[in-house]
Amino acid sequence: MQKRRLGKSDLEIAPLAFGGNVFGWTADEAMSHRLLDGFLDAGYNFIDTADVYSRWHTGNVGGESEIIIGNWLAARGNRDKVIIATKLGMDMGGGNVGLSPAYIKRAVDYSLSRLRTDYIDLYQAHRDDPNTPLADTLGAFQDLIKAGKVRFIGSSNYTGPRLKEALETSRKHGLPRFETHQPLYSLVERGEYEGPLQDLCVAEGVSVISYYSLASGFLTGKYRSRADLAGRIRGPRVEKYLDDRGMRVLAALDDIAGAHQAKMGQVALAWLLAQPGMGAPIVSATNMEQLGEMVAAPKVTLTAAEVARLSDASK
Secondary structure (H helix, E strand, O other): OOOEEOOOOOOEEOOOEEEHHHEOOOEOHHHHHHHHHHHHHOOOOEEEOOOOOOOOOOOOOOOHHHHHHHHHHHHHOOHHHOEEEEEEOOOOOOOOOOOOHHHHHHHHHHHHHHHOOOOEEEEEEOOOOOOOOHHHHHHHHHHHHHOOOEEEEEEEOOOHHHHHHHHHHHHHHOOOOEEEEEOEOEOOEOOOOOOHHHHHHHHHOOEEOOEOOOHHHHHHOOOOOHHHHOOOOOHHHHHHHOOHHHHHHHHHHHHHHHHHOOOHHHHHHHHHHOOOOEOOOEEOOOOHHHHHHHHOHHHOOOOHHHHHHHHHHOO
């Protein structure tokens, strides 16, 4: 499988990231480990999580996903075979939030302990912290890199102007730069990334790691009416896509999937992989059937006409 380099780092990944937000939420530890085994066996090596996953689930406090991944790494003894990405900055309670140097130095040790590893391949600012100067945040990341706790850094949910400012700050002060950026991006969520932010990432060689790449499952075709949302955990997130535009996108996905004898979700991921600046879409699965469909997506190669048709349908 052809690998992609993340930014200007030496991290090389197969072109999908497994999203660890489901671990400890919709996938228990045993299933999570089966999914990770299957992902690795299929030739992939990039796992993305965050300290806050899955704090929103009843009874959780945050860190559950990292703990599950850490237990898997320890049980399999395969740390050198995977690229581990995690994030910090979201509210973990008790004042543990943001990107101040003091908190970064605490948060990384918490994540390393939960992940049961002595280094993180890609440590990402989960969201911008306007209350902390960028030079201070990047300086703290530099200290982590010098200490061997982190190899490279990335950003998530930054606006184009703020990411540009961060990159300029890195250059000006000789600080490590964000090699990756995580935006909300899919066929039905194009506004945050496309335009100035995408232009910046392409020009600067910052690799994009898109989240909600299948729009909470909408782009798999399993939600076509409000009746399909009943009893589904992700139903409230999907309802907004059940409009004329959403139906146009599903119709185009249906046709193109049929032509390729593929699944709709695979075609939606193939469209993402064809976009400028894309490193790897983040995708999740909660059972082995979903995983099997997901890992086959890079085998679908769309024609220029098919990419254009999907782009037009989703305008």
